[in-house]
Amino acid sequence: MTVRTPPMLAVRDLHAAYGPIEVLHGIDFEVAAGQVVTILGSNGAGKTTTLRALTGRVSTTGSMFFDGGELAGRSTEAIARRGVALVPQGRGTFVGFTVAENLRLGAYLHKDADGVRADIQRMYEYFPVLGERQHQRAGSLSGGEQQMLAIARALMLRPRMLLLDEPSLGLAPMVTRSLFGMVATINAEEDTTVVLVEQNARLALEMAHAAYVLEAGRIVMAGTPEDVHDDEAMASAYLGYGV
Amino acid sequence: MRRINLADPATQRRVKALGLVLLLAVAVWLPTYYVPYRVFQLTTVLVYAIAVLGLGLLTGYNGQISLGHGAFYAVGAYTTAILMEAGLPYLLAIPPAAVLTFILGFGLGIPALRLHGPYLGLVTLGVAAVTPPLLKRFSGLTGGSMGLSVSKPVAPEWSGLANDQWLYYLVLAFAVATFALARNLIHSRAGRAMIAIRDNELAARTMGIPLARVKTRAFAWSAMYAGIAGGLSTWVIGFLSPDSFAVTVSIQFLAALVVGGLGTIFGPLFGAAFLVFVPNVSQNINDAAPGIAFGALLILAMYVAPGGIAGLLRTGWIRLVSATAPRPKPPPGAQPPPVGSTTPATPRAEGGLTVDAEQ
Amino acid sequence: MELFIQQVISGLASGAIYASLAVALVLIYRSTDIVNFAQGEMAMFSTYIVWQLLQNGAPYWLAVGVTLVASFIAGIAIERVIIRPVEGRPELIVVIVTIGLLILINALAGYIWSFQVRGVPSPWVARNVDLGGVRVGVSTLGILAVVALVVGLLFVLFARTRLGLVLRAAAENPESSRLVGIRVGWMLALGWGLAAAVGALSGILVAPILFLDPNMMLSVLIFAFAAATLGGFDSPGGAVLGGLIVGVTENLAATYVDVIGTDLKIIVPMLLIVAVLLLRPQGLFGHARVERA
Numbered sequence: 001m002t003v004r005t006p007p008m009l010a011v012r013d014l015h016a017a018y019g020p021i022e023v024l025h026g027i028d029f030e031v032a033a034g035q036v037v038t039i040l041g042s043n044g045a046g047k048t049t050t051l052r053a054l055t056g057r058v059s060t061t062g063s064m065f066f067d068g069g070e071l072a073g074r075s076t077e078a079i080a081r082r083g084v085a086l087v088p089q090g091r092g093t094f095v096g097f098t099v100a101e102n103l104r105l106g107a108y109l110h111k112d113a114d115g116v117r118a119d120i121q122r123m124y125e126y127f128p129v130l131g132e133r134q135h136q137r138a139g140s141l142s143g144g145e146q147q148m149l150a151i152a153r154a155l156m157l158r159p160r161m162l163l164l165d166e167p168s169l170g171l172a173p174m175v176t177r178s179l180f181g182m183v184a185t186i187n188a189e190e191d192t193t194v195v196l197v198e199q200n201a202r203l204a205l206e207m208a209h210a211a212y213v214l215e216a217g218r219i220v221m222a223g224t225p226e227d228v229h230d231d232e233a234m235a236s237a238y239l240g241y242g243v
Numbered sequence: 244m245r246r247i248n249l250a251d252p253a254t255q256r257r258v259k260a261l262g263l264v265l266l267l268a269v270a271v272w273l274p275t276y277y278v279p280y281r282v283f284q285l286t287t288v289l290v291y292a293i294a295v296l297g298l299g300l301l302t303g304y305n306g307q308i309s310l311g312h313g314a315f316y317a318v319g320a321y322t323t324a325i326l327m328e329a330g331l332p333y334l335l336a337i338p339p340a341a342v343l344t345f346i347l348g349f350g351l352g353i354p355a356l357r358l359h360g361p362y363l364g365l366v367t368l369g370v371a372a373v374t375p376p377l378l379k380r381f382s383g384l385t386g387g388s389m390g391l392s393v394s395k396p397v398a399p400e401w402s403g404l405a406n407d408q409w410l411y412y413l414v415l416a417f418a419v420a421t422f423a424l425a426r427n428l429i430h431s432r433a434g435r436a437m438i439a440i441r442d443n444e445l446a447a448r449t450m451g452i453p454l455a456r457v458k459t460r461a462f463a464w465s466a467m468y469a470g471i472a473g474g475l476s477t478w479v480i481g482f483l484s485p486d487s488f489a490v491t492v493s494i495q496f497l498a499a500l501v502v503g504g505l506g507t508i509f510g511p512l513f514g515a516a517f518l519v520f521v522p523n524v525s526q527n528i529n530d531a532a533p534g535i536a537f538g539a540l541l542i543l544a545m546y547v548a549p550g551g552i553a554g555l556l557r558t559g560w561i562r563l564v565s566a567t568a569p570r571p572k573p574p575p576g577a578q579p580p581p582v583g584s585t586t587p588a589t590p591r592a593e594g595g596l597t598v599d600a601e602q
Numbered sequence: 603m604e605l606f607i608q609q610v611i612s613g614l615a616s617g618a619i620y621a622s623l624a625v626a627l628v629l630i631y632r633s634t635d636i637v638n639f640a641q642g643e644m645a646m647f648s649t650y651i652v653w654q655l656l657q658n659g660a661p662y663w664l665a666v667g668v669t670l671v672a673s674f675i676a677g678i679a680i681e682r683v684i685i686r687p688v689e690g691r692p693e694l695i696v697v698i699v700t701i702g703l704l705i706l707i708n709a710l711a712g713y714i715w716s717f718q719v720r721g722v723p724s725p726w727v728a729r730n731v732d733l734g735g736v737r738v739g740v741s742t743l744g745i746l747a748v749v750a751l752v753v754g755l756l757f758v759l760f761a762r763t764r765l766g767l768v769l770r771a772a773a774e775n776p777e778s779s780r781l782v783g784i785r786v787g788w789m790l791a792l793g794w795g796l797a798a799a800v801g802a803l804s805g806i807l808v809a810p811i812l813f814l815d816p817n818m819m820l821s822v823l824i825f826a827f828a829a830a831t832l833g834g835f836d837s838p839g840g841a842v843l844g845g846l847i848v849g850v851t852e853n854l855a856a857t858y859v860d861v862i863g864t865d866l867k868i869i870v871p872m873l874l875i876v877a878v879l880l881l882r883p884q885g886l887f888g889h890a891r892v893e894r895a
Binding site: 306308310358360361362364366368369373376490494501529531532533534538539541545546549 | 636637639684687688691693694695697698699701702703704705706707708709710711712713716717820821824827831866868869871872875876879880883
């Protein structure tokens, strides 16, 4: 008999609303430690809202139990302090600051200067182009480079869980593929749990261990990538095309 | 007894009309009862009310912040005084003041088109700050720091009134006229354009509203009101000096507008009453007490009652209306709707100012 | 010629005073996007505290030091308690709150210390120094030195320290700052605290010249606004330069343009503000505001 280890993240009956408009109608999902879980769905399904809920930027009811503590009701800063890092849609780069400064800001919570410096070097190894541009103003980087910077900045937090909000948005397919490859590598090497929200289902399913499909604020499908892949009817209805 | 249904628009109109008539009747009765000093205070309230109403047209209904209306007030006051000194009958000394301030308001409204929010506040603050030194500088015209004295209007024989009462009724006539005019303006197409610009300038522009024209006109009307009020203040007080038109006057007008009720017609009346009576009462405590009261009230009002006194009254009125409205018959088996769901008008969502386009 | 140079130098001194209040305005604007109409009154109140401490026998530098710290704390408190409830609300509401604060602080000072005009002892020796043929007051040099020192310290803080980096980040992008764990609310409050301390300095420096009364800072505020507008409301360096330019221009105009004289000096900053806002709204060094649809 296998002992079931508790999931790193357990979301139960999560409702989220913008003022009087409810967008998430009670969703449940789990993420096991070290997994890459992807949440798919069409525009407006509530994917970004889910990540907003996890980082305390939208009013919620329900439970989001992460790594032994409840996230619900906590401020964004407090959630960051618990080791949850978000790569937001639109990257959220500090555009007026250099690449190096962005990374230093990402490491705000860590006081060990040597460790932070080592982390920065590691980021430059993962993303060499960032190393080349370290003193360049972040706002002058290309879309793909900014996305790399956003991921690197999030990693500087030394997160237990990394959330990514549609990282493929606005990027060329090749760039996206290499980016996703990086994320998979990071997940493997650093054992970071990853929650990947994506519209680009194909790429996301390639690297995920588990998948959920969100539609109009509800989970309509859950399983392994193969399950989603195989259920073609579902797939084309909710993901827009034959997967 | 037939139940009064306040939710019915016809009943509402009747009640409001009755209220206005009552208000007018009380206003006419007041000077017959009170001593001259009180009457003087009430007249001052009316004068300030006109000025604050003018500011309200610009800031409350058009969204342009002005910290400089004391300047128009001063121009109106001095124009009237100078003309009266030159021999013009006092009644004829007001229209020129009105015209001059209208033009000046239009003139200031043009550069104001390029300024928004706090920046406009800054520039108008500067205009207010420059006014006393300018008045002192042109002492040949204005009497400089020594000030200007005029003989206050005297009640004619046929009226049988005392001087202070005559003045009061004159000013009351002006107040009624200006308030009625303002109400008509707000309900007209021009008024709706002003409000649309206040709420969302970009949307207003896309709807085809001529921004420049509406905004400069709003400035002009608003300045004219302040100018008329200034002229009337010359009648009432009889003495002007540059220091009585310092920056504080402009700030007080804005404070009165906010406390009374931004974006309402009657707010300025409440605000003006505040301006006159709060210092009067609190000055017994300490010279600085009025300022403390005003400052604290302004801040608190922004937290809990951005609609000012008028806004609070309106909320009370809405509650009253919903309490007396007949409950609609629920469909069989359904829950009765909660109280308040039949209110005809709802206050704006949290975060904005309570707007009252119909008062 | 000597008159000209003297006027320029004394203009620089008054400009330095405007600059320090302008820097305070810009600090707050950069961190919270608010134009703080009460900045001058806050500075005035701090100056009264210095005066009170001096009255109670404290040595000058101790009085100033204590007041600067107290102003810093007061600035933080004001942001957390009074401004925070209206942060994010429409501009008009925030402007009215700062105006309410202006009225309140002005009246409070009048209540505690009355509206009587008071003299404040000058910390500078009443002597003149000869600088290459031009006689300059020690006070002028002293003011310039103090403001330069404070601005220099601020520059080091913002450009070279971790705290400065974090403060700048919180001001530029509060959302992303929260995501990395920065307590943005407290950073904003810190900005207000720094601004209050720097603004207090302008009041303390100007009091021996203008004499202390609750309305002392109203005109200085207008000059400071002109300086901040000229420099670009989001540039502290611009505010300093703007302050110096305003000070010199005001002095020269008062001396050489007859129609202005000393009592209409306040027209100079007014015209400057209008000119800048109409011709180049972002000032000399600010960044053009992008109209958000």
